[in-house]
Amino acid sequence: MKMLQESTLYIEKNTDILEVDINALVKCASHVIVPLGPLDTFAARNPWVGLEGQSFEQTARRLKDTCEVDMYPNHSMFQSAIDHGEIRQDFIEKGIQEWLNSQAFELPRERAEQFCRAAILQDDQYPSDIENLELKSVAKKLTNFTNYIIKSLSIKTYSQSLEQLGKANAAQVLNSHMIKWCKLFLDKSQAVWLMPHREEGFYHAWRKLVQHDSSLSRKVRTQLSELPIDAEGALKKVLIELGVSNSDIQEYLEAHFLALPGWAGMMLWRSQQSEEEASLLLDYLAVRVSMEWAFVKPYLPLPENRNEKVNLEPLIAAWTEWGNMPIDGWLKLSSAEIKKHLILAYRFDKIVRNRILLEAWEKTYEEHLKKMITSQQNNIVIPDVKPALAQFVFCIDVRSEPFRRKLEKAGDFETHGTAGFFGLPIETCELGSNHTHNSLPVMFNPQYKVKEIAKESKPFEQRNQVVSSLGNTFKTMKHNLFSSLVLPEISGPWLSLQTLARSFMPRSTGRTISKMLNTWVQKPSTELSLDKQQLSDSELPIGFSNNEKVHFVRQALKMMGLTNQFAPLVVICGHGSHSTNNPYNSALDCGACGGKSSGFNARVLAALCNLPNVRESLASEGIIIPKDTVFVAAEHITTLNELQWLYVPELSDKAKESFKQVQDVLPMVSEEVNAERIPQLPNLKSHLKNAKGEAQRLSEDWSEVRPEWGLARNAAFIIGGRHLTQDCNLDGRVFLNNYNWKKDKDGAILANIIAGPAIVTQWINLQYYASTVAPHYYGSGNKTTQTITAGHGVMQGNASDLLSGLPFQSVMKSDEEAYHEPLRLLVVIQAPTSYVKRVLEQNHVFHQKVKNGWIRLASIDTEGSWVSWY
Known part of the structure; x- marks a missing residue:
């Protein structure tokens, strides 16, 4: 009652x-x-994008209280990093000192330091073995001191x-x-x-x-x-x-x-x-x-627990094990001393310790990158003003870095980095496809549609429809009560043969099936709908007006830092991946194109750059593209580390010579990149005799859980001249965006890079981070036990949350060892300090990310000095 x-x-x-x-x-x-x-x-999605108004640590506490999710790496990851020399002890010590300086403890400094040093690398929140009658007796006598420590909990559901x-x-x-x-x-x-x-x-x-x-x-x-x-x-x-x-x-x-x-x-x-x-x-x-x-x-009603009092037993046990303080020693302390000891043990909890360790890990990596770049600066040779034989524009994706490095060493080639959608806010529609795709970062909406068209497309579309109909018919029969009974007899022989072939000869089988499909479909040569067609107010316009064409080419060339000294051949390189039986194949494609290949965007930009009226308009503005310079489009297949040509118009004599030399060196470049990247995958030898063949097998083997590492181990985003890093082996961990502050007097280019590519790379970084530290909450668990459900996503088994992140195999070498290093993205800007201050003042979202610890910021000023902004 x-x-x-x-x-x-x-x-x-x-x-x-x-x-x-x-x-x-x-x-x-x-x-x-x-x-x-x-x-x-x-x-890629940053799972905490709506929580960045609070600090990283505050959000970590909230999620731990609300749903028992850890936002920091676990003890084994930290210990492994220390064992491999990736966390310097002096940075750990510096973190402890800075934390103690921020507190108002009245304990002797030496005593507080001793406790913190002993506790910093402990696996547990507090000592787990606290079943001690003496300890319980002392804790009971100190019950009144719980009034000094109130534990504020986040609201849970009933x-x-x-x-x-x-x-x-x-x-x-x-x-x-x-x-x-x-x-x-x-x-x-x-x-x-x-x-x-x-x-x-x-x-x-x-x-x-x-x-x-x-x-x-x-x-x-x-x-x-x-x-x-x-x-x-x-x-x-x-x-x-x-x-x-x-x-x-x-x-x-x-x-x-x-x-x-x-x-x-x-x-x-x-x-x-x-x-x-x-x-x-x-x-x-x-x-x-x-x-x-x-x-x-x-x-109902449930008891209130918002101000739950702290259990003193773990705090007393912590001082016993980590502070060299006997249990009976507590009763000899004054009330003021008891209070000081309890508060220190309570505040220096697992989350604070993990924050210090993570920051030490990040500072160690930053110091490594700083030394590499500054030593490179000391050896910079002023380049010859003569343009390169060919210029390549790659996506800033970390997988482009090894390819760019090997390509530059293979000949007189110059590479540039920019966001993979190349500044084109488009919706794409490929020939033979019934679907369109937003080919730009997911935080933006498309403004134009570009279609792939052909003069004689009807025969191709009919053949393509036959292929699609076969798949739809199989699915319909599988779901029909009566036809499903005879389906095994009809499809069994073919599927059995395919299963055996794909299992024992994945590489040759994949190539054979692709060749058969291409031979049957016979896709004709195509063009792009670049000229503007306004259909209705409710639909996106197809193509661009003349002014819009000039605008997007001008913008793209400035963003990639290519406004003069054009080579005879300029290759716009989109990128995509190729894998078989992989629900996450879109996660390996271009993050700046909404999880699809950016080859289509590369083709659009290259075609726009070749238009005579566009070049005339640009020339009147001082961007003069020589007549014998030709833009072509290619796709960097990241699984195979190969370039595939998508659009090669008629070439000038100089461009033909460049194109021939590029084709001559590409097989060697591909082989060298594969030799560097493929052995990093688990269970492969460090020196493969046939790295190219192994890459092909990985892309076609339908049992392969790691066709490539994707963007794992990404750690930094460098906005600056290529000369900063050209001779540095960045180990495929760095996003590279070309930027020359001298050509950006008003800071507009830098502002656009920060508002676009910097945010996309941070989202990628935090998705990999979250999938590593909380794989079953923010990741998607083990690939081998996943179930694709409702045509939308994956679950673990048949009754889990819809999993939003990357699978275990995308970030882990094994059950015990992580491959991805969960570090928050370090953004490095090569520009005067005034430029960086201006960005922070004008872009409040970016400033908040830096201030609250969601992103780390450093800059290289005009004197070559490294400045940290956090």
Whole structure:
């Protein structure tokens, strides 16, 4: 009776929720998750982009409290880095001293330092072996000192709190039900029977169907059937019933989003794609919180635990083991001394220790990079003003660095780095494809459409349709009740033969199948729709006006630092990957093109640069492209470390000579890059006799979990002249963007690089970081146990969150050893200090990232001095 009265009183206090703008709160709460698009357009996402208003450490504490997620590397990663000399002891010591200086401890400095040094490399939060009667007795006598240490916890959901209290596994049950309903609603025609009433929206469909869910008790189904018809009304009702106060609603909804950030992220992505589904997040929360209310209702009201007092036993044990202080020594201390010792042990917790270790690791890498670059500066030879034989423009992707380095040594070639979409905000449509693709960074929207066209395309399209129809027919038969019974007999011989061939001869089988398809399809020579066609106000214009063509070429040439001294041949290199049976193949393509190859963009830019009217307009502005200079397009296949030509127009005599020399050296360059990169993969010999053959096998073997390492071990982004790093072996860890501050008086080019490529590289960096430190929350776990679900993404098994990051095999060498070093991105800008200050003042988002520790910043000034900005 007393519990009923308390519950009634609690609900009466919270009826003002009815006046709350719940839509605004849902929108604000969604900043803890990021949109998660389908797997076939997988693009790097910073999982913490909405949390950068707080420091990295503050966010780490919040996630640890709310959902038990660690944002820092674990002990074994730190220990391995120390053992390999990647974390210098002097940087660890410096971190300890700086932390102690920031605290107001009155303990003797030597004593505090001794404790911190002993604790810094400990694996546990506090000593785990604390089953000691004497310790418990002392802790009991010091109970009053808990008043000096109050533990502030983040809000958990009621189902999580119930599990923490040991009363029911409500959170686990709730998650399993939400996964089931999300899979049904989001299915992309993969299921044989689609979810009824789906067109009415998630909440409405769920409300009609949940009444017939036999996995729920009759009582729960009855409660859920009585919910309001609309999602907003239902969410407000259950929040009142649960007794969530107005001030806690947003944080409470955030906790629900963080419980399944993958499925919630997919709902967020869908809500951004069309007006019809704009309220999908509200529907998601209405379903989730309503089910939680039904599950936890018998246990309400739950006890408050926001200001939980600290257990003193671990703090006392910490001083015993790490501070050389006997347990009975506590009773000999004064009250002031007891307080000082307890506060130090409490504050110097695992998160502080990990922060110091991570910063020491990052500073060690920065010092290594600094020495490499500054020693290179001392040996710089002023280059001859004569233009190179050929100039190559690569994406800033870290995989381009080894290829550029080997190519430059192979001949009189010059390379430049720029964002792989080449500044073209386009939607692409390839010949024979029924789909378009946004070929630009995911934070931007396309402004133009470019189509691949051919004069005689109908025969090709018909043959291509036959190939597509075969796949669709197989899928339809598989899902049909009767045809599925005879499908094994029909397809068995062919599939068995293919299985054996792909298993025992993957390289030759892959080449043979590709050759057969290409021979059958016979794709004709194509052109691009570069001239503007305005279809309607609701559609993107196809192609560009003359002014727009000039604008994009001018912008691209300035961004890549190529405005004079043009070589006879300029190669615009997009990049893509090639692998078989790989759900994550788009993760290996160009991050600046939304998870697709950037070869199409390279072809568009090269074609625009060859237009006579564009060159005439640029010449009037001082950008003079010689008549015998020809732009061509190629694609850097990162799995094979090869260049494949996409667009080679008629060449001038000088360009032909350059092209021939390029073709002569490319096989050697490819062989050298493969010899350097392929042995870095696990279980391969350091000196392969046939690195090229191994690369081909990796790309065609459908059992291969690591066709390449992708962007693993990325650590820095250098914005400056190529002369800074030209003779440095950066080990494929650095994004390289050409930049000459002398040609950027107003800082506009640098501002664009920071607003675009710098953000994309940070997203890539933090996705690899998160997938390494929390592989089963922000990554996607083990490839061998993944299930592709609903046509959208992957789960572990058949009932997990929709996993948003990279698989275990993309960042780990083995179960025990990480390959990717989880370091936050170091951005290095070669420019005067005033340029860097201007960027920080004008770009508040970037300034916040630096200030709060989400990105690290250094610069090289006009005197060649290295300046750290954090």
